[in-house]
Amino acid sequence: MTLYARFAAHVDDALNALEAEGVLARGIERGAVAVEPPRDPSHGDLATNAAMVLAKRAGMNPRALAEAIAAKLGAVGEVASVEIAGPGFINLRLARGVWEEELSAILAAGGDYGRSNLGGGQMVNVEYVSANPTGPMHMGHCRGAVVGDALASLLEYAGYKVRREYYVNDAGGQVDVLARSAHLRYREALGEDIGEIPEGLYPGDYLKPVGERLAREHGDAFVGKPESEWLALFRREAVADMLAMIKADLALLGIRHEIFASEAELQAEGKPAEAEAWLRARDLVYDGVLEAPKGETPEDWEPVELPLFRATRFGDDQDRPIRKSDGSWTYFGADLAYHFQKAREADQLIDIWGADHAGTVKRIKAAVAALTEGRTPFDVKLVQMVRLLRAGEPVKMSKRAGNFVTLADVVREVGKDVVRFTMLTRKADAQMDFDFAKVVEASKDNPVFYVQYAHARIRSLQRRAKEEGLALPAAADLSLLDADELDLVKLAAQFPRVVEGAAAAHEPHRIAFYLGDLAAAFHAQWNKGNDDPEKRFLVGQRPDLTRSRLELAEAIGQVVRNGLAIMGVEAAEEMQ
Known part of the structure; x- marks a missing residue:
């Protein structure tokens, strides 16, 4: 049980006691009661809003209820003092021993400190990246890839089972364009001068190896032949090569999916028709006519009867067609069919989409609500694009023009850890600039460097201590740590709470934000030693104090490693 959960239980015990004494009415809903750090650390170590959120329901004055709760909490052995602030907030100061025990708990738990059973083993399907298989990964895909992968790791750390999935959009017109582009490169590999790449085809050189392989395997069998003889084959082969390339690119970021679900296979297996039948049986699909487009109606528009999903029953703005007039699937x-399949094997669904898909969110949420009869929670996280900067100037990206910046190029230039950490330094739905110079800058303004530097400093301390014969003891005298040093422990003790909050909100960037705060606090404590030698972590004439501070540093380092592991970032052992 985490420290915050333990004190939440103390608050619960206090409320139970007040109910038993008749001070508080029984059965009042307590879901909004929270125990958290006060916004101002000078107010104490923990704060609870119990009196504020329960007073109205209990028909009591908040201050009076706060006094009753405070009296109970003041009797808890771990509590040093209780204060009531404002109209009824309760601030607690904890006994020093609580923080010394928490420091020891961090070291004892090691890599498991912060792990939680919040998820209770529920299966969560996290779908992310899902870029069209028409070329290598570029930096437009990178942020969603990192956010999705870090979220999957975060959920696992918080006690969920996670299935990482990539949805391969291999059934649309863009895949036919890929096949035609590959056929052009195939002819080129056989010696034909193809000249300029025609408008509408993919011009990138990444298709040359595909054409060369097809030329080796098939010779000139498909030269001068009608498209009907080779399109399906070239589509299948080109998609396979693109997926191999995509998997290799993602591996550079340490990303691997358990499932690659094919849209083409889904349709070939009749899954959309199966979903339609299921919905029709529940009167959730009907044959109807779409409303005319808003504004000026196009001259060629005419009403057509189509199968429509009753999306408006589930919060969408209008009912949505599931088939086109030619009978093909929209x-x-x-x-809809894809999510129908996913929901059968998961307790929750999470999709990570680019912000350009914002207009699709309502209709897919409506579909999942219908298909799962409201039983399966479904969350869509929208990720804003990343603007690449070099020398302060935007770097253009265009897959169709063939001059885009690939993910692989960026990872090779600045490193996997820099890319992954940087992608989590802002909320997913906030705009982001990726400046090639700034992300590798050795300054406190670069959160990637600052967090890594904190861990590297801790490792350097441990190496120096070993050289000087001051290895970490079995039990250091933690009573020697001063108030400022205990403040570091208090901040480290928030990590399990941050993990649970980030997992519940599906926001892995909270881990990066927290690590930034922890690193800043550690560096501030380190820097005190520059002015006062007695504040240094290694004090030669005080081996007992040095050992206590080494244990503190090791605990901070452990929390940093645990947080970075969730983010998929390796902790730096030293900085050049």
Whole structure:
């Protein structure tokens, strides 16, 4: 049980006692009661809003209820003092021994400090990246890839089972364009002068190896032949090569999916028709006519009867067609069927999408609500694009023009850890600049460097201590730590709470933010030694104090490693 959970239990015990004494009415909902750090650390170590959120329901004055709760909490052995602030907030100061025990708990738990059973083993399907298989990964895909992968790791750390999934959009017109582009490169590999790449095809050189392989395997069998003889084959082969390339690119970021679900296979297996039948049986699909487009109606528009999903029953703005007039599936119809399949094998669904898909969120949420009869929570996280900067100037990216910046190029230039950490330094739905110079800058303004530098400093301390014969003891005298040093422990003790909060909100960037705060606090404590030698972590004439501070540093380092591991970032052992 985490420290915060333990004190939440103390508050619960206090409320139970007040109910038993008749001071507080029984059965009042307590879901909004929280125990958290006060916004101002000078107010204490922990704060609870119990009196504020329960007073109205209990028909009591908040201050009077706070006094009753405070009296109970003051009798808890771990509590040094209790104060009531404002109209009824309760601030607690904890006994020093609580923080000394927490420091020891961090070291004892090691890599498991902060792990939680919040998820209770529920299966969560996290779908992320899912870029069209028409070329290598570029930096437009990178942020969603990192956010999704870090979220998956965060959920596992918080006690969920996680399935990482990539949805391969291999059934649309863009895949036919890929096949035609590969056929052009195939002819080029056989010696044909193809000249300029025609408008509408993919011009990138990444398709040359595909064409060369197809030329080796098939010779000139498909030269001068009608498209109907080679399109399906070239589509299948080109998609396979693109997926191999995508997997290799993602591996550079340390990302691997358990499942690659094919849209083409989904349709070939009749899954959209199965989903449609399921919905029709519940009167959730009907044959109807779409409303005319808003504004000026196009001259060629005419009403057509189509199968429509009753999306408006589930919060969407209008009912949505699942088939086109020619009988083929709409994008929505295929996506509906895909989510129908996923929901059968998961307790929760999370999709990570680019912000350009914002208009699709309502209809897919409506579909999942219908298909799961409201039983399966579904969250969509929208990720804003990343603007690349070099020398302060934007770097253009265009896959169709063939001059985009690949993910692989960026990882090779600045490193996997820099890329992953940087992508989590802002909320996913906030705009982000990725400046090639700033992300590798050795300054406190660069959070990647600052967090890594904190861990590297701790490792350097341990190496120096070993050289000087001051190895970490079995039990240091933690009573020698001063108030400022205990403040570091208090901040480290928030890590389990941050993990649970980030997992519940599906926001892995909270881990990066927290590590930034922890690193800043550690560096501030380190820097005190520059002015006062007695404040240094290694004090030669005080081996007992040095050992206590080494244990403190090791605990901070452990929390940093645990947080970085969730982010998929390796902790730096030293900085050049």
